[in-house]
Amino acid sequence: MKDFAQLIRRLDSTNSTNSKVAYLSAYFSSAAPKDKLWTIALLSHRRPRRPVSTTKLREWASNLASIPLWLFEESYHIVGDLAETIALVVPQEQGGDQKALHERMEELAGLGRKNEDEQRLYLETAWQAFDHYERFAFTKLLTGGFRIGISQKLMTRALAQATGQEEDVLAFKLMGNWTPETTTFDKLVFSGQEAAEKSKPYPFYLAYPLEEGPESLGEPQHWYVEYKWDGIRAQVVCRGGALFIWSRGEELVTDKFPELQELAELLPEGTVIDGELLARNEQGIGSFNDLQKRLGRKTVSKKLLKERPVFLKAYDLLEWKGKDIRALPLQERRAYLDRLFSKPAGTFLERSPLLDFNTWEEAAQLRERAREEKSEGLMLKSKNAPYGVGRKKGDWWKWKVDPLTIDAVLTYAMRGHGRRTNLFTDYTFALWDGEELVTFAKAYSGLSDAEFREADRFIKKNTLDRFGPVRQVKPELVFEIAFEGIAPSNRHKSGVAVRFPRILRWRKDKSPEEANTLNDLKALL
């Protein structure tokens, strides 16, 4: 663990992306192959299952620290991260870990099969042997949610530097359903492109938000305009008679959408489509809420399949008859995509239409009406651009409609996590319903660090009541809350669910009485 913990400590110690890549690259140049493989796995969301419940971890750690469980829990609320809390309260007894990362990971994999006493003994011994960062990194691996500010893209870049490969070739190789148990570092990183499994998708090309008007993009005739669909970005891969569906998080989600299997027979061999998964409801294209009903379930019931079927809005073609056509200009890729629709494509595949417009002004008018079409705005894509890798500025822009907004009162606050540890940054907002304030949304983002600190001071001085980590706050601060969509909901006390709420700005000019009412919100439905 020593080298790995050292890596995490160094990555933590800098805010510079270049330094982070340099540290990772140095690690990839010097670590043992098995440790490197595990590091790639951990930084690409391939964590092993948690072998021990967090309840047990809390119990054992507080015992080892000789503190009552309630005090451990209070500390956890303030530290904001279970692994860090354990790292802080458990005293170190020895000079650090002697085992390698892969040994520890293999031990963790086997830990789930052991009995409770063996698990406890193993963890107590390990925790006390570790130094602070080893204890933190190890427990982080143990509890899951291993987020340390290193994206898969950054890791891929570092690995590319360390192994002398092209970044996008490597990104392709790192995708798919491998685990450290099923491959080796050399096989994963150095085996040829042709060995790429048939299921593998291409790295997604991501759009940048358009901050200014589209006039900066030049002549409108060089651009395609489509609706920006509010679903799940996905690639549908059809090779060897089988169909694979990959979400943007490079997660294989084929099983969640069984209705799409009929495409395996309809599409030609060697087809990869880029598009958006959307749900249908009684009125047509469903909201993101409708789609969410299909996610987070292990099995999809027949009833749900019938009520909320899912289909793919196709907008790009990346592979045609087994050939990678990403280098072709979009105009030509679109032409190939059209050929897919020359014969019936079934009910689960639709084309995202190219919108008619001659001037940017006309495009702006289309954007105004985008919400009526169940979209979030427009996508602007350069006709001549190849399909890129990751988020590159220039060829694809998202031009979202302005969000819906409402002024709400801050009523509850919770401490944040990560870099907001120990600051109250997770807020609950309410609207007036007569004399009463009714909760309608939670939001965690949108204020500057200085504003968060100011709000934090207010909260600490104006706490009305405490419920564990949550504080009830004197209803005095008003914030303008922005959100993307709104739908009726039985699960919320307010009767409505809003999509992607965030703080737009602090309305210091408004008193709480001037905040909006629940009826104002419902009028937006």
Added chain:
Amino acid sequence: MKKPLLAFTEKGIYCEPAGVYLDPWRPVNKALITHGHSDHARWGHQQYITHHHNKSIMERRLGDIAAQGVDWGETTVINNVKFSFHPAGHIPGSSQIRVEHKGEVWVFTGDYKLEDDGIAPPFEPVKCNGFITECTFGLPAFNWRPQQEVFNDINTWWKQNKAEGHTSVLFAYSLGKAQRLLKHLDPETGTIFTHGAIENMTEVVRRFTDLPPTTLITKDTPKSEIRGNLIIAPPGTHGSVWLRKFAPYATASASGWMAFRGARRRRAVDRGFVLSDHADWSGLLEAVKATGCETVVATHGYTAIFSRYLREELGYHAYTENTEYEGDSEEEEPPTNAKETAS
């Protein structure tokens, strides 16, 4: 029930029989002050009584005030109430205040730490019935390493930066932390430069503490002279135009909050050294125990948690009172006007 010797009022901690306040936060007639940090030593009182080291510090910070300086251990009697100041080890000139009346003894700590920092006389346990204590770091998550280990890390960091051709910038609170760092930095490595706000307080502390030499950065200081050396600056200068002139540099913060990964990342410094002028968890418990008290009042920090622990696990009569002390307020320190202090 008889009235407590010290009451928590809207203006501060009030001793009714003597008619004086301890570290009041609203203007009063007579104030006894533990130490010079701005949440304890406020402007606007008619008369101040404090240790004479702190008197110098307060006169520098607050200007023309009516202050009486006393020695540690010296007793001042006001209306039959005996007051005395005892070292708190928090920063130079910091004291605990002992209050005795009709056989009842209370001690108010202000802020304190147990480890001898080398620049202030170490914390002196004072026997009492009631102990009014801070608990800024009153959580078992805070366990300080011996300061020598931390200073070794800081000196190594400086040497490494120097070898890479970078200037080292250490952010520290201008009164206390800055002088403590200064005392333990290795002058062999290079020159120690100071920001105006730091130099201002260091100048006062030098009157009663031996410190290595410093060089004040002025608008005439050549950039080339600073390179590879070390700058001590207030946290508010982070990202300022004043500081950016000295690039390339590596930044570090020295604070108890640096124990938290989130705080280190929020501060956006290259290194976070865990170094506090407040007692850690075991330090607080040790201090409470050493007083032999029955009653503990927690004034600022993780008060609810700390007093619950004392009550439920150790059997003290412990509770919290609301005050306007902020403890280690580095996070809240407003940005310094770099233009004003750099010239």
